[in-house]
Amino acid sequence: MKEILIPLLIVGAVGLISGILLAVAGKLFYVPENQLAKEVRACLPGVNCGACGFKGCDDYAAAIAEGNAKPNLCVPGAEATAAELAALLGVEVEAPSDFIAFVHCNGNCDATSKKADYTGIQTCKAASAVYGGPDACRYGCIGLGDCAAACPANAICILDGIAHIDTTACLGCGLCTTICPKHLISLIPQDTKTVVMCSNEEKGAAARKACTNACIGCKKCEKNCPEQAISVINNVAKIDYTKCSGCGLCVEGCPTKCLKTVFFPDLSEENMGKKYS
Secondary structure: OHHHHHHHHHHHHHHHHHHHHHHHHHHHOOOOOOHHHHHHHHHOOOOOOOOOOOOOHHHHHHHHHOOOOOOOOOOOOHHHHHHHHHHHHOOOOOOOOOEEEEEOOOOOOOOEOEOOOOOOOOOHHHHHOOOOOOEOOOOOOOOOOHHHHHOOOOOEEEEOOEEEEOOOOOOOOOHHHHHOOOOOEEEEEOOOOEEEOOOOOOOHHHHHHHEOOOOOOOOHHHHHOOOOOEEEEOOEEEEOOOOOOOOOHHHHHOOOOOEEEOOOOOOOHHHHHHHHO
């Protein structure tokens, strides 16, 4: 009987002492919960996208409560979150600008071709490391979906060989912009009227040989723009969105149709609710 009781008593004593030590440690090292941080966190959408510059909503809420961050950095929350935080903190907060992600590539399967068969790890990053990727255009979308895998809103799909973004679901978090090895994705203002669907920096003939939809750097768009909103830099057109009026003259004159007129509607409150639920 002793052979059973003694080990049980020892185990019980160790457990009791451990429990007491844990209780004492909990009291000694207790960190009071910041009630304001908790209230701020309740206002945030909980996407944890990192667009605010912090690791997630918890870190951002703590930074706001401690006065180390501005309360208008939540891109997914947009005006609704900014207004809620302003009421909570008793301050006036300027709502963040609405941005969406856009893929500057139109090198679909009909416009470009493969220069090699790639059978390695099926990620854009891995494929890009092998001679710039398997596609004829070394500046184009590889289409293996690194951006889609990173998107917290499932707003990206791969269709016809290239990434496409559902702008009604896009959070504007920017995670896709940082993960694309070709740097084809950028955040643009939601009220953008015109976009360049190419990132090829080769000269005209070489760019067109790699992709029939490529910008050839002819500068017709630059010359036709009455607002001087377009510049051809490194053989590819770039748009200054602060100057673009959306007149469409650049689109009409583009010989390869790599310039496109677009309209990105604002999300309704109903869609916003679905997006963040």
